Amino acid sequence: MLAASAPSAAEGARVFQRCFSCHSVDPAEGHVQGPNLAGIVGRRAGTRPGYSYSPALRRARAGGLVWTEQALDHFLADPEAMIPGTEMSMPPLRKPRDRQAVIRFLQTTASPR
Amino acid sequence: MRKLLIAAAALAAGMMAGCGPAAAQQAQYFEVPKGGRPHDVAAAPDGTVWYTAQRTGKLGILDPKTGRAEEVPLGEGSAPHGVIVGPDGAAWITDGGLNAIVRVDPKTRAVKAWKLPEDTGYANLNTAAFDGRGRIWFTGQTGFYGRLDPASGDMKVWKAPEGRGPYGITATPAGEIYYVSLAGSHLAKVDLESGAATVIEPPTPDQGARRVWSDSQGRLWISEWNSGQLSRYDPKAGTWKSWTPPGEKPRTYSVYVDETDKVWITDFAANAILRFDPATETFQSFPSDRPGANVRQMLGRPGEAWGAESGTDRLVVIRY
Numbered sequence: 426m427l428a429a430s431a432p433s434a435a436e437g438a439r440v441f442q443r444c445f446s447c448h449s450v451d452p453a454e455g456h457v458q459g460p461n462l463a464g465i466v467g468r469r470a471g472t473r474p475g476y477s478y479s480p481a482l483r484r485a486r487a488g489g490l491v492w493t494e495q496a497l498d499h500f501l502a503d504p505e506a507m508i509p510g511t512e513m514s515m516p517p518l519r520k521p522r523d524r525q526a527v528i529r530f531l532q533t534t535a536s537p538r
Numbered sequence: 539m540r541k542l543l544i545a546a547a548a549l550a551a552g553m554m555a556g557c558g559p560a561a562a563q564q565a566q567y568f569e570v571p572k573g574g575r576p577h578d579v580a581a582a583p584d585g586t587v588w589y590t591a592q593r594t595g596k597l598g599i600l601d602p603k604t605g606r607a608e609e610v611p612l613g614e615g616s617a618p619h620g621v622i623v624g625p626d627g628a629a630w631i632t633d634g635g636l637n638a639i640v641r642v643d644p645k646t647r648a649v650k651a652w653k654l655p656e657d658t659g660y661a662n663l664n665t666a667a668f669d670g671r672g673r674i675w676f677t678g679q680t681g682f683y684g685r686l687d688p689a690s691g692d693m694k695v696w697k698a699p700e701g702r703g704p705y706g707i708t709a710t711p712a713g714e715i716y717y718v719s720l721a722g723s724h725l726a727k728v729d730l731e732s733g734a735a736t737v738i739e740p741p742t743p744d745q746g747a748r749r750v751w752s753d754s755q756g757r758l759w760i761s762e763w764n765s766g767q768l769s770r771y772d773p774k775a776g777t778w779k780s781w782t783p784p785g786e787k788p789r790t791y792s793v794y795v796d797e798t799d800k801v802w803i804t805d806f807a808a809n810a811i812l813r814f815d816p817a818t819e820t821f822q823s824f825p826s827d828r829p830g831a832n833v834r835q836m837l838g839r840p841g842e843a844w845g846a847e848s849g850t851d852r853l854v855v856i857r858y
Binding site for chain 2 (some may be wrong): 482505517
């Protein structure tokens with residue numbers, strides 16, 4: 426029996442349409458409603474310059490949260506449960522494959538210089 | 539299956555006046571089922587108040603007399619954003635999770651959904667308004683707006699002229715439809731027949747227009763997330779005017795105009811609902827009694843302004 430293949434970045438780009446209205450991943454662009462997510466994987470939370478983070482995200486930053494793959498997976502599964510008070514109103518991404526796909530896609534985005 | 543819950547209603551003792559005269563109004567809070575994160579509200583004709591439980595995919599129905607909240611599941615994958623009262627007295631919902639316009643019958647609780655066309659893709663449906671001809675217009679934040687005629691089932695979706703961002707939408711008393719673009723920082727007027735949208739640029743660049751509401755004269759009031767301003771556009775004169783709420787770096791999220799043409803806004807930075815009197819150009823503040831209230835929308839009926847505290851799982855009403 427063949428194991429299901431890991432989701433591709435292209436699959437993640439499609440799932441990311443749910444996020445696109447509030448987040449850019451173009452390093453040349455600024456912030457939209459939410460912060461620019463280019464190069465977010467591995468970055469400390471709440472540190473993208475020029476964005477006014479919510480008190481909840483500022484607390485997460487002070488607590489040392491880093492957006493590892495695991496942390497992003499937890500957050501996307503239930504943002505409010507992981508960071509109570511987050512202003513991100515997106516409903517949870519309940520399918521693990523969708524979350525893996527988005528994270529894979531985010532890994533392909535380049536950090537701004 | 540419907541779920542009944544006894545919700546506690548708490549009276550807030552005394553209100554604070556931010557920068558206007560002392561408030562005689564009182565705020566009353568209603569707990570609704572935990573975890574739903576109520577996003578939008580609508581005051582229903584039968585005296586109940588509807589809200590979208592975005593996180594749990596339900597339409598909530600609160601009876602303010604008893605404090606009881608009932609929730610109607612909207613379907614697998616539902617994540618409702620907006621809810622309004624239709625001309626048929628039903629709840630009309632923009633459901634981002636289902637990518638559909640959803641109607642809930644207030645008597646039978648029957649749920650009916652109109653999916654967006656397959657080729658539209660995911661629209662991140664946001665807000666809706668009826669045009670006075672029985673058709674519902676809606677916005678999709680990924681860069682769409684559209685129209686559904688419930689009588690025929692005909693649905694049309696158009697790409698927004700400047701891409702992603704369509705958020706709040708409103709109808710004027712004459713039935714004209716305007717929407718605002720959060721990412722595009724503009725107001726747009728929609729031609730009711732051709733569907734063409736005409737962009738109206740505000741004088742403040744990058745203001746982040748999030749929601750829009752019409753007053754009795756057809757003037758458009760706009761809440762600006764980025765600039766923090768409350769702005770008014772007069773279509774007849776073609777003029778703009780803006781006011782900045784009190785406090786440091788206001789983050790103005792929602793706007794609603796009541797039957798007396800007072801303007802209600804919510805400010806995330808101040809954690810407050812504010813009422814603006816255009817005649818005196820003053821704001822009156824109604825801070826929440828809990829931190830992180832995050833009221834994302836308001837709507838009401840004569841004498842009552844309702845909001846949903848998405849951050850505390852409560853509804854709030856200010857009677858005036």
